[in-house]
Amino acid sequence: MADNESILVTGAAGRLGAVGRTVTGLLLDRGLPVRAMVRREDDRAAALRAAGAEVVVGDLLEPADVYRVVSGCRRVYFGMSVSAGYLEATVTMAAVAREVGVNALVNMSQMTVSQMSIQNTTASPQQRQHWLSEQALAWSGLPVVTIRPTVFLEGFFLRLVSPTVRDRGRIELPFGQGKTSPVAAADVARVVAAVLADPGPHLGRIYELTGPRSQDMHGVAREYSDALNRKVTYSDIPPEDWERELKREGLPEHLTRHLVTMAELHRAGRYDRLADGVERVTGRPAMSVREFVSLYADEFGGRRS
Numbered sequence: 001m002a003d004n005e006s007i008l009v010t011g012a013a014g015r016l017g018a019v020g021r022t023v024t025g026l027l028l029d030r031g032l033p034v035r036a037m038v039r040r041e042d043d044r045a046a047a048l049r050a051a052g053a054e055v056v057v058g059d060l061l062e063p064a065d066v067y068r069v070v071s072g073c074r075r076v077y078f079g080m081s082v083s084a085g086y087l088e089a090t091v092t093m094a095a096v097a098r099e100v101g102v103n104a105l106v107n108m109s110q111m112t113v114s115q116m117s118i119q120n121t122t123a124s125p126q127q128r129q130h131w132l133s134e135q136a137l138a139w140s141g142l143p144v145v146t147i148r149p150t151v152f153l154e155g156f157f158l159r160l161v162s163p164t165v166r167d168r169g170r171i172e173l174p175f176g177q178g179k180t181s182p183v184a185a186a187d188v189a190r191v192v193a194a195v196l197a198d199p200g201p202h203l204g205r206i207y208e209l210t211g212p213r214s215q216d217m218h219g220v221a222r223e224y225s226d227a228l229n230r231k232v233t234y235s236d237i238p239p240e241d242w243e244r245e246l247k248r249e250g251l252p253e254h255l256t257r258h259l260v261t262m263a264e265l266h267r268a269g270r271y272d273r274l275a276d277g278v279e280r281v282t283g284r285p286a287m288s289v290r291e292f293v294s295l296y297a298d299e300f301g302g303r304r305s
């Protein structure tokens with residue numbers, strides 16, 4: 001694979017896990033040319049351009065846009081926001097990648113897919129679409145590398161709990177006594193970038209990614225306490241209250257059902273997982289909760305000296 005051909009990174013302006021944005025930066029740091037796909041021209045697009053990426057605007061649900069942005073690229077990272085059109089976008093990408101002749105398609109999926117089958121699905125429309133997307137990509141015959149991370153630290157463990165950690169020293173989530181091993185999206189991005197930089201040895205592989213430890217939420221809270229040098233505890237809140245709160249915030253139904261299912265699966269012990277994909281691909285272990293919380297200490301109200 002020629003190193004002078006641009007690598008396409010979709011979802012490059014992301015702000016949740018922002019895997020695409022971090023991958024773009026990591027590839028540029030390696031001196032590789034990147035075509036960064038965004039949905040619209042804004043300050044995030046300008047920042048990607050300033051960092052050295054070729055920025056292209058398009059909609060992953062529009063076949064003509066996808067054809068335009070993929071043309072000329074042989075390596076592709078495909079990931080986009082949790083949303084109702086995910087399966088359609090994946091199949092559109094697969095059709096275009098076959099037409100254009102892509103040599104490596106790195107597909108963002110989810111670790112829950114490892115536990116799914118025709119007889120055993122989940123209530124999350126997103127997880128179902130990832131399962132179907134993986135099936136469709138397998139039928140496509142494309143050279144695919146599948147990335148299956150467990151829950152990201154950036155969502156539940158930062159965005160959703162930072163206000164209560166800041167104000168009350170409490171992680172309030174309906175996770176029961178289930179164990180979990182969240183992974184930093186930055187580590188997921190390191191894996192994706194390493195694969196895109198040299199896809200050959202990875203083609204056809206599935207990488208499951210977790211953090212370094214699976215523990216219940218009391219254990220997670222102890223890592224917050226260590227990182228912030230103050231007491232943080234876990235409060236197991238009623239799932240119905242939590243769901244009502246998500247709805248009150250006006251999240252799309254697809255996303256709400258996905259988050260509610262993730263919480264249910266946590267309570268059922270289905271996030272008690274450990275996988276070494278991060279270290280195996282990048283040579284460096286995955287970030288711990290403590291390291292992550294230290295990194296974002298300000299958002300949790302700061303570290304007590």
Ligand SMILES: NC(=O)c1ccc[n+]([C@@H]2O[C@H](COP(=O)([O-])OP(=O)(O)OC[C@H]3O[C@@H](n4cnc5c(N)ncnc54)[C@H](OP(=O)(O)O)[C@@H]3O)[C@@H](O)[C@H]2O)c1
Pocket residue numbers: 010011012013014015016017018019020038039040058059060061079080081082083108109110111126148149150151152153155185
């Ligand atoms: N969060 C987790 O715990 C977790 C765990 C495992 C796997 N995952 C998977 O990770 C992926 C999400 O990654 P992420 O958090 O890095 O994403 P992200 O930060 O939410 O970024 C996704 C990007 O996709 C763009 N996008 C959405 N719809 C688009 C469309 N129709 N056309 C073009 N671009 C579009 C968004 O654009 P705008 O910013 O303009 O809207 C956004 O920049 C999903 O596949 C999810 O299932 C997440």
